[in-house]
Amino acid sequence: xxxxxxxxxxxxxxxxxxxxxxxxxxxxxxxxxxxxxxxxxxxxxxxxxxxxxxxxxxxxxxxxxxxxxxxxxxxxxxxxxxxxxxxxxxxxxxxxxxxxxxxxxxxxxxxxxxxxxxxxxxxxxxxxxxxxxxxxxxxxxxxxxxxxxxxxxxxxxxxxxxxxxxxxxxxxxxxxxxxxxxxxxxxxxxxxxxxxxxxxxxxxxxxxxxxxxxxxxxxxxxxxxxxxxxxxxxxxxxxxxxxxxxxxxxxxxxxxxxxxxxxxxxxxxxxxxxxxxxxxxxxxxxxxxxxxxxxxxxxxxxxxxxxxxxxxxxxxxxxxxxxxxxxxxxxxxxxxxxxxxxxxxxxxxxxxxxxxxxxxxxxxxxxxxxxxxxxxxxxxxxxxxxxxxxxxxxxxxxxxxxxxxxxxxxxxxxxxxxxxxxxxxxxxxxxxxxxxxxxxxxxxxxxxxxxxxxxxxxxxxxxxxxxxxxxxxxx
Amino acid sequence: xxxxxxxxxxxxxxxxxxxxxxxxxxxxxxx
Numbered sequence: 269x270x271x272x273x274x275x276x277x278x279x280x281x282x283x284x285x286x287x288x289x290x291x292x293x294x295x296x297x298x299x300x301x302x303x304x305x306x307x308x309x310x311x312x313x314x315x316x317x318x319x320x321x322x323x324x325x326x327x328x329x330x331x332x333x334x335x336x337x338x339x340x341x342x343x344x345x346x347x348x349x350x351x352x353x354x355x356x357x358x359x360x361x362x363x364x365x366x367x368x369x370x371x372x373x374x375x376x377x378x379x380x381x382x383x384x385x386x387x388x389x390x391x392x393x394x395x396x397x398x399x400x401x402x403x404x405x406x407x408x409x410x411x412x413x414x415x416x417x418x419x420x421x422x423x424x425x426x427x428x429x430x431x432x433x434x435x436x437x438x439x440x441x442x443x444x445x446x447x448x449x450x451x452x453x454x455x456x457x458x459x460x461x462x463x464x465x466x467x468x469x470x471x472x473x474x475x476x477x478x479x480x481x482x483x484x485x486x487x488x489x490x491x492x493x494x495x496x497x498x499x500x501x502x503x504x505x506x507x508x509x510x511x512x513x514x515x516x517x518x519x520x521x522x523x524x525x526x527x528x529x530x531x532x533x534x535x536x537x538x539x540x541x542x543x544x545x546x547x548x549x550x551x552x553x554x555x556x557x558x559x560x561x562x563x564x565x566x567x568x569x570x571x572x573x574x575x576x577x578x579x580x581x582x583x584x585x586x587x588x589x590x591x592x593x594x595x596x597x598x599x600x601x602x603x604x605x606x607x608x609x610x611x612x613x614x615x616x617x618x619x620x621x622x623x624x625x626x627x628x629x630x631x632x633x634x635x636x637x638x639x640x641x642x643x644x645x646x647x648x649x650x651x652x653x654x655x656x657x658x659x660x661x662x663x664x665x666x667x668x669x670x671x672x673x674x675x676x677x678x679x680x681x682x683x684x685x686x687x688x689x690x691x692x693x694x695x696x697x698x699x700x701x702x703x704x705x706x707x708x709x710x711x712x713x714x715x716x717x718x719x720x721x722x723x724x725x726x727x728x729x730x731x732x733x734x735x736x737x738x739x740x741x742x743x
Numbered sequence: 744x745x746x747x748x749x750x751x752x753x754x755x756x757x758x759x760x761x762x763x764x765x766x767x768x769x770x771x772x773x774x
Binding site for chain 2: 269
């Protein structure tokens with residue numbers, strides 16, 4: 269049953285594009301049809317590693333609360349949360365009417381079918397974003413910008429470590445399975461709605477994209493095909509773990525799905541419609557090709573590496589090698605030489621390889637690496653915190669050696685840096701703490717911990733203070 | 744995102760929790 273009259277005027281592509289009702293053919297006010305609860309649809313949101321669901325992550329990124337404030341703003345983690353782009357009702361940019369209006373283009377857009385559109389800026393497939401970004405990044409990894417030794421250092425670090433590869437992922441599309449509520453304009457392919465509430469998130473990728481990126485890096489350091497498959501598989505596992513954990517903080521489930529262009533998909537027919545969602549993207553965890561076959565290659569390689577005692581790249585050695593040609597380099601203490609803490613904080617947003625490779629850079633690899641390692645280790649530390657759901661350990665050295673998960677050796681680097689200070693005072697926060705680098709997402713994580721009743725530092729401190737007031741003495 | 748021609752305008756309304764209507768308390772029997 270339709271309550272919008274079909275347009276008898278000339279076809280207007282622009283109007284059809286946004287699902288706008290023709291005002292010539294529908295002169296009278298449209299009474300909405302009532303449906304119970306909600307409708308199911310799909311839409312994408314962009315996700316960045318450092319800022320979560322933030323709209324832009326370029327060098328001209330808009331500054332957010334954490335650039336100007338140290339204390340959490342109110343409304344964090346509730347319905348009206350500015351960190352959640354789906355919070356609150358839809359608004360119209362042009363007029364002050366309630367969104368969505370049938371005659372306007374406002375409202376939250378979503379489409380009916382999962383993975384129907386894969387390309388373009390609203391496409392559900394995330395591998396295009398990934399490939400474009402990595403193309404840009406590695407286009408500069410050539411003789412013109414870096415010498416051969418530097419290339420090998422960077423490629424080795426990237427190739428072996430799923431953490432580095434995940435950290436460099438930028439602004440990719442996450443598909444949300446959403447429930448639409450309130451006023452909804454239903455159109456042929458999708459909807460415009462008043463409220464949208466995600467229920468589950470998906471990342472859709474093509475396995476060939478991950479393989480291609482790993483293959484490019486592998487060729488620089490002469491790796492064989494099996495090692496390339498291993499690197500790609502490890503990366504997929506890491507992406508899956510990281511996004512599952514971070515989206516739990518937002519209160520949502522996550523699933524990684526892969527399309528594998530393999531002609532021998534024999535088990536494909538066995539999967540039910542619900543598993544495939546009528547698309548070629550299949551869940552990573554029971555993918556008919558990746559899970560039984562590529563996982564096997566990966567396990568053989570990692571076991572072989574373990575038996576043959578293969579050394580993963582060490583941060584300390586990488587830094588020393590980068591310093592080789594530049595022995596006179598003096599590291600300036602940025603806290604002393606920047607104007608303020610806030611200025612350093614703004615600088616911290618830029619410690620990724622994209623900025624290093626940019627044409628404006630005036631620093632060598634050796635100058636760039638210390639800040640990058642801070643960023644990298646804080647990300648690695650944050651991931652361990654997320655998977656353990658606790659932030660009680662303030663330093664990566666408090667954990668057992670996690671080299672095999674991170675894909676690089678970091679113990680020696682950290683021990684050299686913190687040998688004296690760390691031994692003297694166990695409570696100081698190192699520069700590699702996620703609180704320094706993930707100023708937008710980390711407070712969210714703390715909130716999440718208090719929701720799941722995990723102890724945060726403040727609570728432990730408060731608890732011991734209260735107990736002391738009661739007269740209890742601590743030995 | 745192309746969503747095509749409009750078909751209908753809907754309003755999705757939450758179903759109210761149907762709680763059993765509280766019955767008026769019986770008048771206490773006078774002793």
